[in-house]
Amino acid sequence: MTSPHRAEAPYPLFLLAAMAFGTLGGFTLAVSLPIEAALGMLDLGWVSHAQMHGHLQVVGFAGLFVIGMALHLAPRFGSGSLAHPALVRPLLVLLVGGLLARALGQPLAEHPPFAALMAAGALAEAIGGLLFAVIIATTLGPALRARAPHAVLLAGGGVWFFVQAAIGAWWLSELALDGGIVLVSTRNAVLVNLQFFGFLLAAILGVGMRTFPTFFGMPPTPPRAAGGVAVLLHLGVGLWTAGGVAEVERVTLAGQATVGIAILAAVATFGFWRRTYRFAPASRGYIWALQPALAWLALTGASLLATALLALAEGRPVTVGTLDAVRHLFAVGVVTLLIVGMGQLILPEFASERLVAKPWHWRGAAFGAALTTAAVLRGILPWAGLATPARFWAMSVGGVIGLGTVAAFAFLYLRAQRRHRAYMAKIAALRSREIPLNTLE
């Protein structure tokens, strides 16, 4: 009964893989890394694991989730159907296989077989990145030809995803040849910034410019303003990347500041601070997840802009610790909170669950409060000068909260998926055999 639905909807496998990478890899390391740091166990192996944590979180957890959602939403924004559906399964296999190979290979890459595994994993991710960029850009073709800003953002996110994976494959192959286990920090920063702001942020704004103003009873973002955001974001990411590769600090800082301005310009059109919002009664509680996520987004934009301007004025780079804190505000407060909040708001599985089960109005507030606490513990307290080792213990508690939140979301998603399938099966039976309507409850 479920197979026709599955054939139409490729996204659930991406979502499930994302949750597996988040709970079993990225967030588990988010708990253990700060504990090791608090205990003074900081060596090259720790740095290698930190890079693994970052990659598993950004590409494995957040990346696979965003790719799954993009495959689900892009047809609605573009040609009406997904282009190249036959490439979706290879895309998933390449990304999941590539992530696993890299996670296994990098920490042991001083041994040639593991170095080869790491390089092969990065190459698989690059081919997967190319497939994703092609699928999304082709699906959004009509909207791109009409220069619709949301399509320029979403397709641009796909292109940046491929660019970071291609550069990553090149740099990790060099690392494999050298038998190293840690990518040099300047190169690592280029990849991480591309992943966060070229890919994840572009995808969030691409979907958000279409949905957030409507949620908060605002007029749709005027096309010129939305187009300005798309141009500023891609320009900023381009400058930031070029400055990082060429190691020209002023260009890097100009790119960072431009991305900050793009975020602030986008957020100004969302109206997330308003008390009026348009959600169906059963979904109202999710306002408590959406509002803090967008407030964290505004803070991310302001922090990127302010720290870049200060560094420009003082003729120095933004410190590694400051950028790490701002990136985690975005990673935990925006990306993770939107995944669990928007996921429950817009995924069909949760929508059918709301039809058959009593909605739990506190869910949005619980997720909003938990991840806001985690973002403060991970992104604000260490930045605010909390002493060592207290700041590592605070981070670790943030990691436990993040892990618990994503595990709870995975449980709720699996339950909603089961109820959704039962609901769809009953609808199909109703259509074919006319069973009574009240058995749907």
Ligand code: HEM
């Ligand atoms: C509260 C949860 C989290 C905790 C406690 C945590 C902890 C850490 C720690 C200790 C580091 C190493 C920092 C250093 O090198 O000094 C790190 C780096 C990083 N984290 Fe997280 N993290 C969390 C959530 C996330 C999430 C949700 C994402 C992405 C979606 C993420 C992405 C990254 C990235 C990209 C890096 C940089 C890794 C690199 O140097 O290549 N983190 N995190």
